[in-house]
Amino acid sequence: MGEKAVPDDAWYGIHTCRSLENFDAAGEVLPLSIVSAIVRLKAACAAANEQLGLLDPDCASAIRKACRAILAGGYDDQFPIDIFQAGSGTSTQMNVNEVIANLAAVELGGQRGDRRRVHPNDHVNKGQSTNNIFPSAIRLAAVELNRHLAKAVAGLVASLEEKADAFAQVPKSGRTHLQDAVPITLGQEFAAYARSLEKARARLAAAADTLLEIGVGGNAVGTGINTPPAFRSLIVAALNQSTGFSFRVAENGVEITQFMTDMGQMSASLRLLAMDLLKMTNDLRLLASGPYTGIAEIRLPPVEPGSSIMPGKVNPSICEAANMACIQVAGYDAAVAMACGLGQLELNTHMPLIGANLIKAFEVLTRTVTMLDMRCIRGIEADAAVCQRNFESSAGLATILNPALGYDRVAALVKEGLASGKNLKTLVLEKQLMNKAALDELLAGAFGPNES
CATH class of the missing domain: 1.20.200.10 (Fumarase/aspartase (Central domain))
Known part of the structure; x- marks a missing residue:
């Protein structure tokens, strides 16, 4: 797609610059917690590739060191991609690859953009797909x-x-x-x-x-194309070691x-x-x-x-x-x-x-x-005073009185209470339908077996 100038103070590269020009619909960058998770996965992939002999130990070490530096929070401003980007997240994935590659290249004595030392695709992204x-x-x-x-x-x-x-x-x-x-x-x-x-x-x-x-480790469609059979399990093992979680390879x-x-x-x-x-x-x-x-x-x-x-x-x-x-x-x-x-x-x-x-x-x-x-x-x-008053005044007390006084009698008491402004407890005692001790015992049992 041709050449493009990359800011001298940027740790990202040309792919990120193109994405910044293309995407701004949300006006909001992707959450850093997702970026950090991608970085953790990159470190685990580097460890797996080193174990499989697919990545030079010095290069793998530099990639992991770059990942640790990013996770420490010193490069948060280097991940400026908008939320609404290509649907698989390729722009953010490449943004991370570029920042890691440039940090690793400098660690190995090179300069930012030195793809011969650490390449964002061939090394940082080895055996991986955004998908x-x-x-x-x-x-x-x-x-x-x-x-x-x-x-x-x-x-x-x-x-x-x-x-x-x-x-x-x-x-x-x-x-x-x-x-x-x-x-x-x-x-x-x-x-x-x-x-x-x-x-x-x-x-x-x-x-x-x-x-x-x-x-x-499943690559573009999940089949694991271009990766050794052990790649996925080695990534997961490295990830679990670094995070303390118990991730597992997809069935x-x-x-x-x-x-x-x-x-x-x-x-x-x-x-x-x-x-x-x-x-x-x-x-x-x-x-x-x-x-x-x-x-x-x-x-x-x-x-x-x-x-x-x-x-x-x-x-x-x-x-x-x-x-x-x-x-x-x-x-x-x-x-x-x-x-x-x-x-x-x-x-x-x-x-x-x-x-x-x-x-x-x-x-x-x-x-x-x-x-x-x-x-x-x-x-x-x-x-408590308001609660007690509402408890004693509630028409719901009628249900508690049903077994002792019968539905029709209690219904009449409810109507009388609404007309007179007296609560059911008062009416029951005034009419001597129950004595106070029996009424209190009945009401005490209204809250279920777990309450006194």
Whole structure:
């Protein structure tokens, strides 16, 4: 394609320069976590090629040293390729190859662009194709990020369980269809939130396990053309040694090159976590509504003034920020799901979008979960008096009274209570339908076998 000037201060080369001219639709560079994962794979490939006698030991050593330098963070500005590029990610793959090659060439006493010492294709990319390096890098990056997200979720679960214990003896009215329902404790509500997130974390772990199967070394279509039979297993062994994970060679190299469904499963698991968080934070907003004209059974920690015009107003700002983050994650997943289904024949050509959106979802959720834990959940307080009043006033108590008084009699009490403003407990005692001890015993059993 002819000659092109490369900036003197650039560690990348001519392929990257062409890509910078061609692609700018997103206006945003590919996440560095994917770049870093590609670099880790390059180091593992260099080790495998050296073991097979296909790469000179000095060259392989220089490549690995270049990879370590990049991973240390000193060259982050050398990976400027836009997210929306060629669908396999070739521009980013070659960008990485060029930076590694130039760093390695200098390490061996040459200069940037000295392809005779270290060639970006013949040496750094030996036995590799973007078609399998790029999706393998997405998998590696996602597995690493899932470890951080899982830790954040575990912290949030612990905080919710602490609140469940603290609120275990706080009775309140349950609500279904936003109407009064049978009694529940505030602790039971928070225990349910904790359990939902434990299940979300288990879904993420299951999805992450599928991502441990990688196609690196499969080359253009997954058949491993131009590579020795042992190449893939040696790459995986080197990668596992450097990362501490347990990656495994793909059972079917052609399948894993064509189908991005494993990534779609991870994205869907992230969306489901987001939906659980969305439900929980909306519950918290309702339970904290008021403080005088709403439910007001809990108090959220105040984090900022809520209004520029209403003095003293405090809004559920953290929950609202979390709402928006969760909606954004759902959008990321919608794009990933569509892209996963748009592969053609031997290759999916939407991998940069899949990778970028998956990484963004991980990062947004990790920050959101941490924010919720630190700035909201840990500071929640119960208004036990309001909870008790709502518990005693709830029409849901009628269900508890059914076995003792019968449906028709209790229905009449409910109608009378609505007309008189008296709660069911008061009416039962006034009409001497039950004595106080029997009524208290009946109500105490309303919260299930796990509550006193």
